[in-house]
Amino acid sequence: MSPRRVTLADVAKIAGVSSTTASLVLSGRGRELRISDDVAQRVLKAADDLQYRPNIVSVGLRTGTTRTIGFVSDTVATSRLAGDMIKGALEAARARGVMLFIGETEGDPDLERGLLQAMHDRQVDGIILAAMFTRTIKVPKTITTAPAVLLNALPRQPSPLPSVVPDEVEAGRTAARALLDAGHRDGIHLIGAGPGRRDIPPGSVAAVERLLGIREELNAAGVKIASARVCRDWQPEYGLAATRELLETARPKALICFNDRIALGAYQVLDDYGLKVPDDVSVVSFDDHPLADWMRPKLTTVALPHYDLGRTAVDVLFAEMERREEETDHQGEIHRVPMPLRVRESISRPASAGDPMEAQHVSGAGLRESRGRDGR
């Protein structure tokens, strides 16, 4: 490191006082320790003239507080959405004068252990253990060394660590309500999970909770799920296959797709069958992937609140650091972050509703398929 930094000793020398006095003034304890205003002014001026900035490493060694947080995630190379979670955490951290270490486990427990150790060796003030896709995780034993928060994850076993997760149950309700509000009362099909509570891709927290919310909301309205299909992975090709299978037996009026990529696949098959979105079939989905805005018609979807998740995690971690010495045997609180509905163009009144709607939907083109020579 060069050139040499200005130190507290430099400031003290210029101000003509001891390092102790300079430290007391600059840490705001001058008055408390009865340093005169004259001396205080001299110190403040010297520090300003020299552009003195404390060495955080030194402060950290002395105080045990480094103004850093560790952010350990299963992966950082994922969609734009997940980047928003890091962004939210970064901005909340910056607002509190704290920096973020970042590490990626790729789901490997050994890697996770190593990262946690590396962060503890650097005396992080706290740790955020994040999952880019909402899931349950095994809380590592070593994480209790410092305050910690689970982000987008729930603990598999009872744990004192607080969790911050999207409110997926309410999101399920929101998606169902969007269709109900448009007048849909039948012909509502699920693509991705359901109809039963256990008809979900293995280990998918989001599936369980979205399905729960959907079922509750439709049930409360006295509306039945016409059918549902599980997609074992929520990628476009699975949505496409499930929707094709559906269309072989039924003509849906509305689809609730369990995420936007599944909805993309559904759009493709609906077009194959000459069905128009949203005139013939309304579609609502989840996540608000950037894709949703590129599809035609643009997709109405319940957005994952990644940015707010990240921010909330930092806030909860700070609350945890402030209460650290109390109630270490309690069960960690779960903070649920709301998921807003992003209204676009993929929902209209049911085609059999009767009243012609002029403004409720805009006829548009979805993402186009080029028809090949074989007629597909």
Added chain:
Amino acid sequence: MSPRRVTLADVAKIAGVSSTTASLVLSGRGRELRISDDVAQRVLKAADDLQYRPNIVSVGLRTGTTRTIGFVSDTVATSRLAGDMIKGALEAARARGVMLFIGETEGDPDLERGLLQAMHDRQVDGIILAAMFTRTIKVPKTITTAPAVLLNALPRQPSPLPSVVPDEVEAGRTAARALLDAGHRDGIHLIGAGPGRRDIPPGSVAAVERLLGIREELNAAGVKIASARVCRDWQPEYGLAATRELLETARPKALICFNDRIALGAYQVLDDYGLKVPDDVSVVSFDDHPLADWMRPKLTTVALPHYDLGRTAVDVLFAEMERREEETDHQGEIHRVPMPLRVRESISRPASAGDPMEAQHVSGAGLRESRGRDGR
């Protein structure tokens, strides 16, 4: 921080030696400073039994080396591609026992200054200054305090800092060659930039270089660019508009789209005009956005090497740290990282090539458009 960490003093006490001796043994200098094997073994055993790990903050204060790197980016909330850059950097850093601080400037110079200061206050060993979209940047004066590297960016003014960027010129050549190799000799149109050197979106480094490579390769093959259109922003709607404008005056045989989102827009318009990809019009693009694999037919594209960019930046930063005391007036080296061609399904021989091709392309459907009531 609780419970109390094991310290070197604890190890020394158990081993029955001074802290100095324990330190010399554990840092590998025991033999050099003539510590006996017997004593060394006692120290090593005690350290192992106690699971001693050095406090990096303490080591950092003494040595000026914290085993941390600062990664300052204009944004982290962007596509999956850019996450791969962080991922690459993380993995290279981990391989060297180094951790990454991350910070986001959002293009704000004040924010950037604050982040650099925060990282210097924490005594980072070096800094990577990254741009998520390749561009030229103004190198902040304060960054020279520690070793630094520009990632995915070039300095606006002469600077001693090395740069790591994708090899966009060669990528342009690769894209052009992909069409030439498929037999295309005419009817090649550019969507996004060109035809002249200066026909580019303002400030776009990638445009300049891709265009340069395309022009070189086509020129070397004696092939003319049939036409070109600038898109001021490389989003789907701009690709759509430019391609539609093209189709009002010409029937292209091949398109070089300057990125995948533009290609998505082009696909949509080609379908509107009843043109098949790749039977009627081959398409090649850049970036390898995940979208490329979802489009139908799947898009052949020259991939941004984000992962390798990130790794290379860490490698170059380490080289820079090792040579730090020499040649500080030199011009920073530019490291160009190759961009691989991802061959998929969007290129075939020109329709007028004569020989029927059976296996060169698979007829498939692109991302479909749902036609609305108004006939669009």
Added chain:
DNA sequence: TCGCATTGCTAATACGATTTAGCAACCTGC
């Protein structure tokens, strides 16, 4: 005048590690 309280600062210590100078004991050669 003396004892006590207050004021305004400073020296010393601590944090946990690394680095350097130095010392006691031993050995070898003259």
Added chain:
DNA sequence: GCAGGTTGCTAAATCGTATTAGCAATGCGA
């Protein structure tokens, strides 16, 4: 026996800061 060299460790200093105990000077009241 003595001088010089080697061995094998240790005490002290250092890094830069925060914290605590304490001291000299002053003022006030009995």
